[in-house]
Amino acid sequence: MTLSVEIRHRLGNFRLDADFTSEGGVTALFGRSGSGKTSLLRAIAGLVRPDEGRIVLGGDILVDTKRKIFVPKHKRRFGYVFQEARLFPHLSVRGNLTYGRWFAPRGIEPAGFDHVVGLLGIGALLDRRPANLSGGEKQRVAIGRALLSAPRMLLMDEPLAALDEERKAEILPYLERLRDETKVPIVYVSHAVHEVARLADRVVLLNDGRVEAIGAVSEVLSSPLLAATVDRREAGSVLTGTVAAVDRPHRIATVRLNARELHVPNTDIEAGKPVRVHIPARDVMLSTGKPEGLSALNILEGTIATITPDGEGMITVEVDCGGDAVHARITALSGERLQLHPGKTIFAIIKTVALDTR
Amino acid sequence: MDWLTLSDAEWTAIRLSLLVSTVAVAASLPFGVLAALALSRGSFWGKSLLNGIVHLPLILPPVVTGFLLLILFGRKGPIGAFLDEYLGIVLAFRWTGAALACAVMGFPLLVRSIRLSLDTVDRKLEDAAGTLGANRAWVFVTVTLPLILPGIIAGMILSFAKAMGEFGATITFVSNIPGETQTLSAAIYTFTQVPGGDAGAMRLTIVAIIISMAALLASEFMAHAVGKRVHFE
Numbered sequence: 001m002t003l004s005v006e007i008r009h010r011l012g013n014f015r016l017d018a019d020f021t022s023e024g025g026v027t028a029l030f031g032r033s034g035s036g037k038t039s040l041l042r043a044i045a046g047l048v049r050p051d052e053g054r055i056v057l058g059g060d061i062l063v064d065t066k067r068k069i070f071v072p073k074h075k076r077r078f079g080y081v082f083q084e085a086r087l088f089p090h091l092s093v094r095g096n097l098t099y100g101r102w103f104a105p106r107g108i109e110p111a112g113f114d115h116v117v118g119l120l121g122i123g124a125l126l127d128r129r130p131a132n133l134s135g136g137e138k139q140r141v142a143i144g145r146a147l148l149s150a151p152r153m154l155l156m157d158e159p160l161a162a163l164d165e166e167r168k169a170e171i172l173p174y175l176e177r178l179r180d181e182t183k184v185p186i187v188y189v190s191h192a193v194h195e196v197a198r199l200a201d202r203v204v205l206l207n208d209g210r211v212e213a214i215g216a217v218s219e220v221l222s223s224p225l226l227a228a229t230v231d232r233r234e235a236g237s238v239l240t241g242t243v244a245a246v247d248r249p250h251r252i253a254t255v256r257l258n259a260r261e262l263h264v265p266n267t268d269i270e271a272g273k274p275v276r277v278h279i280p281a282r283d284v285m286l287s288t289g290k291p292e293g294l295s296a297l298n299i300l301e302g303t304i305a306t307i308t309p310d311g312e313g314m315i316t317v318e319v320d321c322g323g324d325a326v327h328a329r330i331t332a333l334s335g336e337r338l339q340l341h342p343g344k345t346i347f348a349i350i351k352t353v354a355l356d357t358r
Numbered sequence: 359m360d361w362l363t364l365s366d367a368e369w370t371a372i373r374l375s376l377l378v379s380t381v382a383v384a385a386s387l388p389f390g391v392l393a394a395l396a397l398s399r400g401s402f403w404g405k406s407l408l409n410g411i412v413h414l415p416l417i418l419p420p421v422v423t424g425f426l427l428l429i430l431f432g433r434k435g436p437i438g439a440f441l442d443e444y445l446g447i448v449l450a451f452r453w454t455g456a457a458l459a460c461a462v463m464g465f466p467l468l469v470r471s472i473r474l475s476l477d478t479v480d481r482k483l484e485d486a487a488g489t490l491g492a493n494r495a496w497v498f499v500t501v502t503l504p505l506i507l508p509g510i511i512a513g514m515i516l517s518f519a520k521a522m523g524e525f526g527a528t529i530t531f532v533s534n535i536p537g538e539t540q541t542l543s544a545a546i547y548t549f550t551q552v553p554g555g556d557a558g559a560m561r562l563t564i565v566a567i568i569i570s571m572a573a574l575l576a577s578e579f580m581a582h583a584v585g586k587r588v589h590f591e
């Protein structure tokens with residue numbers, strides 16, 4: 001089911017002017033806060049009426065300002081998961097979960113109640129009140145509530161943003177199961193690289209109300225554009241590979257990339273699985289000679305492809321490691337001292353790697 | 359203990375008071391919810407005017423309200439004549455008129471209470487219900503209404519209490535006719551105006567205290583029961 005969105009909308013001084021299409025799977029709307037991701041999602045859901053534009057889902061026109069079509073939110077059948085769970089306080093968890101069922105059109109079988117409850121691990125909470133749930137539990141119930149309304153698409157607006165790291169880690173696996181076990185396409189709004197790297201198939205990079213780039217996760221998240229459009233601490237490279245071996249005693253998995261191998265701390269993974277790794281650019285050091293006696297597990301040899309200064313004393317160096325681009329963010333001073341230039345052979349010392357199972 | 363026995367006339371006054379108050383609250387409730395919705399959610403020309411009109415009975419001397427009702431709803435008044443001619447409804451000097459007077463006097467209290475609870479309802483919850491497929495009417499019934507229920511109950515109790523105690527507007531509009539418009543308050547007033555009426559006034563006063571206490575306890579109980587159900591996040 002293709003979702004195509006083409007919107008122009010003014011909110012005070014802010015202008016949203018965005019076109020994109022989503023072909024199913026998980027599409028991430030990605031950008032720093034204030035880039036218009038949430039406004040875009042709200043327009044898709046029908047919570048905002050755009051000044052101009054068209055929104056079409058699988059041939060069904062939801063918005064067409066030229067033809068004066070605007071399908072109200074309750075007829076769009078998009079499940080919306082808000083940043084804060086927004087559970088109904090006067091209903092039990094079960095009442096919240098079954099709320100959308102009353103309004104789902106006849107003939108369409110919503111996802112099985114027991115299946116969704118099992119998928120999200122909320123079976124023990126059914127008779128509780130939302131007020132007695134933790135933040136993570138609330139958000140899981142909110143996801144279940146949206147799923148059980150028989151949505152044509154799930155719209156998730158930073159569902160993890162209001163949670164602490166521990167709760168985020170609690171929910172991410174459920175989102176992965178959701179992606180893998182249900183056929184519902186998802187549009188996922190986030191400003192966190194690691195979430196997007198872990199969940200999305202395609203990324204729409206938004207900056208200041210405009211679409212800067214659209215493409216596969218590894219392309220967009222590794223593009224130098226990212227450094228300018230998101231939080232610099234988040235910038236980095238996303239590489240795809242397969243698990244070549246798992247060293248259980250040392251709790252280390254070996255991931256084979258195009259021509260290099262990475263050693264990543266992880267035990268709950270099997271050899272042969274395709275994975276994605278996220279390497280934050282700030283966690284990559286460069287060395288002109290092969291370093292010895294370092295604790296870092298991953299030292300990749302490569303050649304410098306590009307050097308992009310950010311004007312604030314830092315440079316982003318893209319190192320081509322046998323077909324995989326690794327980004328390093330270092331000071332411009334180090335760049336000068338090491339006499340870095342494109343084509344130079346260099347060693348990238350990777351301090352941390354986050355492994356995302358796919 | 360003979361003086362404690364209520365006479366038929368006194369029983370009539372008590373029954374009439376309860377009937378008038380109940381009808382007043384029940385009939386004004388839908389209008390109260392609509393007015394509260396308009397004042398809390400609406401943005402239209404004349405909103406402050408509506409707000410003023412709703413609150414007027416709270417500020418005006420009750421006698422003035424009663425007199426205005428008499429002018430508007432009396433048999434020759436513009437609304438009263440219309441009701442009499444086309445619907446056959448006569449309010450002047452009938453118990454229904456007493457109910458109207460009580461409803462008007464209690465209306466500001468009812469609307470205020472509902473409006474305050476409407477203002478605290480998180481509109482985001484209504485948006486969420488909308489994305490789950492509920493249209494505006496269903497959102498109101500399944501989300502908004504349950505959330506403002508404590509406010510509605512509080513408003514009904516306040517308006518009922520006001521109706522039980524209402525005197526000035528009622529006596530001005532529908533007079534003090536035993537068996538038709540003589541409510542509890544009017545009956546007590548009448549007793550105090552005749553020699554030897556103290557015992558009767560005392561009996562009815564005790565009844566008034568019992569009814570008021572019962573209403574108060576009922577409201578506490580309901581607020582507690584509803585409050586247990588509605589925990590705000």
